[in-house]
Amino acid sequence: MLFMSMETTAWTQLHSVLNAQEHRPLARATLRRIAAFARPHRAGIARFVLLGIGSALLAVATPVLAGRVVDAIVAGHDSGTVVRLALLIALVAVAEAGLGILVRRLSATLGEGLILDLRTAVFDHVQRMPVAFFTRTRTGALVSRLNNDVIGAQRAFAGTLSGVVTNLVTLLLTLAVMLGLSWQITLLALALLPVFVLPARRMGSRMALMQREAATLNAAMGTRMTERFSAPGATLIKLFGRPEEESDQFAARARRVRDIGVRTATAQSVFITALTLVSALALALVYGLGGWFALHGTLEAGAVVSLALLITRLYAPLTALAGARVEVMSALVSFERVFEVLDLKPLIAEKPDAVVVPEGPVAVEFDEVSFAYPAADQVSLASLEEVAALDRRGGAEVLHGISFRAAPGETVALVGSSGAGKSTIAQLLPRLYDVDAGAVRVGGTDVRDLTGASLRATVGMVTQDGHLFHDTVRANLLLAAPDATDADLWDALGRSRLAEVVRTLPDGLDTVVGERGYRLSGGERQRLTIARLLLARQRVVILDEATAHLDNTAEAAVQEALTEALRDRTAVVIAHRLSTVRAADQILVVEAGRIVERGTHDELLAAGGRYAELYRTQFAGRRDGVAEPVA
DSSP: OHHHHHHHHHHHHHHHHTOOGGGHHHHHHHHHHHHHHHGGGHHHHHHHHHHHHHHHHHHHHHHHHHHHHHHHHHHTOOHHHHHHHHHHHHHHHHHHHHHHHHHHHHHHHHHHHHHHHHHHHHHHHHHTSOHHHHHHSOHHHHHHIIIIIHHHHHIIIIIIIHHHHHHHHHHHHHHHHHHHHOHHHHHHHHTTTHHHHHHHHHHHHHHHHHHHHHHHHHHHHHHHHHHHHSHHHHHHHHHHOOHHHHHHHHHHHHHHHHHHHHHHHHHHHHHHHHHHHHHHHHHHHHHHHHHHHHHTTSSOHHHHHHHHHHHHHHHHHHHHHHHHHHHHHHHHHHHHHHHHHHTSOOSOOOOTTOBOOOSSSOOEEEEEEEEEOOOHHHHOOHHHHTOSSOOOOOOOEEEEEEEEEEOTTOEEEEEESTTSSHHHHHHHTTTSSOOSEEEEEETTEEGGGBOHHHHHHHEEEEOSSOOOOSSBHHHHHHTTOTTOOHHHHHHHHHHTTOHHHHHTSTTGGGOBOOGGGTTSOHHHHHHHHHHHHHHHTOSEEEEESTTTTOOHHHHHHHHHHHHHHTTTSEEEEEOSOGGGSTTOSEEEEEETTEEEEEEOHHHHHHHTSHHHHHHHHHTTTOSSSOSOOOO
16 A cells, blocks of 8 residues: 555656646656556565655755754864764765665666566567568668667656655655754745746757657668668669768768757756756855854754755755656657557457367468558558658559469469569468458468467468578578477478588588578578478478579479478469479469469460460470570
8 A cells, every 4th residue: 555655646746747738648648558567566666665765864864964063063062972973974874875776776677677578568569560560661760669769768767757756755854854944944945946847847848859859860860770781782882872972861860860969968958057056046045044044043053054955955856856857758759659669550460269270281272362451551650661641552452352272282383474463362371461351261260260370380481582580500490490400400401402502601500691691692592491491391381482593403403302392281382483383283373463364284275375375485485394484
């Protein structure tokens, strides 16, 4: 009950500090969410509040004891009294210093705990976002939310918010003691209080706007560096860019960050300097008026010293509470930017009663599937795309009534023109997107009714770009099978015809492949991703142009490995090279989001339709259809 009362006092006091009319609804909503994140740390907050109260009591004790020393000297007491009071002051100072360290440590623990909670929440939430979110969002802007904005939110919690109760207790105790010593001087000192409140109310909104602008500019600068410093970005700049213009553009962004930083620091400095000046004026008032009272015998000399020391203890918490509004309004911007990401609802969610994929070989079925890519406002934020407003386009249907079935162990090939919808069909199978109409079934169950873990364990995919992380060969392979042994890894590398290449690398399996695998050739990268697929041993395999980057020799070797790996497994293969799909059990010709032809290689050639046209284009002048295309 004691903690709940103190916690309520803290939140109420902070809200009263933030009581500017234009920010009241925003503060209430944001504070409720901050309180939700703070709830797991309530035991630590209770200890912090209790230690803060103890620190406040010690802070008030020192000025009172100093006044007693002056009174003892003026009254001519024996030296033992003065020494005892001095020793007591020293003990209070030591205790206050030790308690201050404990308070600071506990504050840091609470703040770092909040950073951990916020970062984990944002990271986990972003992982649940659909692929469409990542295709629109700028990586640097998203990383900025996890770094700069989370740290800004932590400052509000660990720094400003955590000190509100301590400063409030110190303020009340100091006022009580000062009123007991001289109510006249205390009231005159408080007459300067409006000088604190008015600047705080005016500066709060200005600081919040500058903080939001600074966060946006920092994110934009970080995004530009992320894009330019990646391997493909740096290559593009070296091929087509102009280094001088790139430098000028970056310098312009950096100057804007500098300018907003200078403006923010200047505004904060002016505000704090003004409050410090008022504190100095109040101290002069105490010495002047208190000295006059002391000379006329209405106030003890020790009381004047105590009041002078207490006035500094009075205006320190007043300064902190007045400055808290400025700091919290700035830090609330960081909280808002973090919550903005957390408020984006993932379009794909696992049902509470989701089931696992049945054991054994599984079939794949598309039943009258229609699909449109989600609009930007469903999956993204303007601030993450660094645009003034989100693109309103979207929602146009790109797949129309797609139906086919791949029986267990069968291979279905998708061919057609670029942009016909083949890759979109493939992305619906592992549920990277959800259909708008119809159903995609794996093992007879709609993928929307399956658990995400069982679907990932069942459906594997090799994409055209063959993405790898900046890590070792081993780590990139273990992503598919964390429990795999070295023997398993070498077996997968051997079946993908990459084992000999890895053995020649400086550190073998422990060789770092570089960002996106750029230390390997295109064919080696793709074979490594195929090795990862072989290692996973999933029952359904999607190959989206998996051999696109291989030369004829490497392609033939990988095709042999894939033939072995796909035996008794269901496969969906997307290929522009028709030579790679001749043996498919069923070939689907996709044009403009529709299946316009279906059948085996021989049946489609005999039909003389779109497939036959593609075949003739690729293998003009060849009889066997296995040779390298001429176009």
